[in-house]
Amino acid sequence: MAKVKGDIIIDIEKCKGCELCIEACPQDTLEQSRSVNTKGYLYIVKVQDNCTGCTNCALVCPDGAITVFRQSGKKKEQIAKITNVTGDLKVTVG
Amino acid sequence: MNEKKMTGDEHYETMIAEENICINENIVYDKPHDALYSTPMHYCPGCGHGVVHRLIAEVVEELGIIHDVIGVAPVGCSVLAYNYLNIDMSEAAHGRASAVATGIKRVLPDKYVFSYQGDGDLAAIGTGETIHTCNRGENILVIFINNGIYGMTGGQMAPTTLANMKSSTSPFGRDVQTMGYPLKITELVAQLPGTYYVTRQSVHKAVNVRKTKKAIMNGFLYQKENKGTCFIEVVSNCPSNWKMSPVESNKWLDENMLPFYPLGDIKIPSNSSKNNGE
Numbered sequence A: 001m002a003k004v005k006g007d008i009i010i011d012i013e014k015c016k017g018c019e020l021c022i023e024a025c026p027q028d029t030l031e032q033s034r035s036v037n038t039k040g041y042l043y044i045v046k047v048q049d050n051c052t053g054c055t056n057c058a059l060v061c062p063d064g065a066i067t068v069f070r071q072s073g074k075k076k077e078q079i080a081k082i083t084n085v086t087g088d089l090k091v092t093v094g
Numbered sequence B: 001m002n003e004k005k006m007t008g009d010e011h012y013e014t015m016i017a018e019e020n021i022c023i024n025e026n027i028v029y030d031k032p033h034d035a036l037y038s039t040p041m042h043y044c045p046g047c048g049h050g051v052v053h054r055l056i057a058e059v060v061e062e063l064g065i066i067h068d069v070i071g072v073a074p075v076g077c078s079v080l081a082y083n084y085l086n087i088d089m090s091e092a093a094h095g096r097a098s099a100v101a102t103g104i105k106r107v108l109p110d111k112y113v114f115s116y117q118g119d120g121d122l123a124a125i126g127t128g129e130t131i132h133t134c135n136r137g138e139n140i141l142v143i144f145i146n147n148g149i150y151g152m153t154g155g156q157m158a159p160t161t162l163a164n165m166k167s168s169t170s171p172f173g174r175d176v177q178t179m180g181y182p183l184k185i186t187e188l189v190a191q192l193p194g195t196y197y198v199t200r201q202s203v204h205k206a207v208n209v210r211k212t213k214k215a216i217m218n219g220f221l222y223q224k225e226n227k228g229t230c231f232i233e234v235v236s237n238c239p240s241n242w243k244m245s246p247v248e249s250n251k252w253l254d255e256n257m258l259p260f261y262p263l264g265d266i267k268i269p270s271n272s273s274k275n276n277g278e
Helices: A020-024 A056-060 B048-063 B077-083 B099-105 B119-125 B127-136 B187-191 B206-225 B247-259
Strands: A008-009 A031-035 A040-044 A064-068 A078-085 A088-093 B011-016 B027-028 B068-071 B088-091 B112-118 B141-146 B195-202 B228-236 B266-267
Touching: A008 A020, A008 A040, A008 B077, A020 B247, A056 A064, A056 B206, B027 B247, B048 B077, B048 B112, B048 B141, B068 B077, B068 B099, B068 B266, B077 B112, B099 B112, B099 B119, B099 B127, B112 B206, B119 B127, B119 B141, B127 B141, B127 B187, B127 B195, B127 B228, B141 B206, B187 B195, B187 B228, B187 B266, B195 B206, B206 B228, B228 B247
Parallel strands: B068 B088, B068 B112, B112 B141, B141 B228, B195 B228
Antiparallel strands: A008 A064, A031 A040, A064 B027, A078 A088, A078 B011, B195 B266
8 A cells, every 4th residue: 555655744832722733634633732832822832753744723824824835746766966975976867 | 977077085975855845945835924924822722713814825925915005903802904914904983994995995996905894894883884895896805703702801702602602791601582693794794785705604623714815805806896795704713702722722613613604615706716615
């Protein structure tokens, strides 16, 4: 079974801890943290590595604090090649 | 093919794309950056206003009409909408947002004009303006946020408050014998011949957010057809004045508001396929 791998980034300073994303997430990836941000809200953190990038959390977020990433279909594609010649670093992209 | 070159002192390392997927090519959802300022919103945690603001910004960016949109902000919680939306906005007197939008649209008929109003603004003090705007068939989009309570002033009873629903001015529940019945303003304006597209959506679940976005996009697109008013009601929550947590308020909305305010298209253009009805 091909697993779709996704990831999210939460802007914890914009998060108000309303927990709507926890309800919306079908994978139980999110949880409320135990520390507060500068406004005093208990922000949301990602606690599991099973995100599929379904964007449900970002759609229901009233503050637009979540950015969702999903791995594209091409797997293990070589995007760059690093050649380390005793201190002389060469990076070839492509 | 790389193996031939792996000789001598050189070391090769291959960077695999799946190591770090938080790169720009993999973004599937990000908040709009042009039409929505990055200012933190003043709304309470879990309020539906933020979602609707973001949807308007997304639609405006996707249609590429950021310089051709003029919005009219109401009086109410969303009175500061122009602090968050990076589009031309005007402020209107309480309840008169659709009247101001009428004037803007008549002076600038090429622009996309929308008014953004709550239930205290549109359904209480501005009922006359709303009904006559829809009756004249002005080519504007009216976005109506219905949470069944006066949010900004402290949770007083609104015309859209449900029967037996508690508020600060009906502490024993709304008694329909003395306080009247909740007003279904969306069904009311759907009867008028001036309206072109009338729908009711909500933003409490991800699937409903997607439908609301389609409805707002249709509302902007239908303005170019010059056929009449587009009216979109969004059933929303008010966690602070309903005295619930955001998750509880969405559950309460699902169980109590939606049976009385059923979602779906109420009036759709007859010869159009762009609907998202249920």
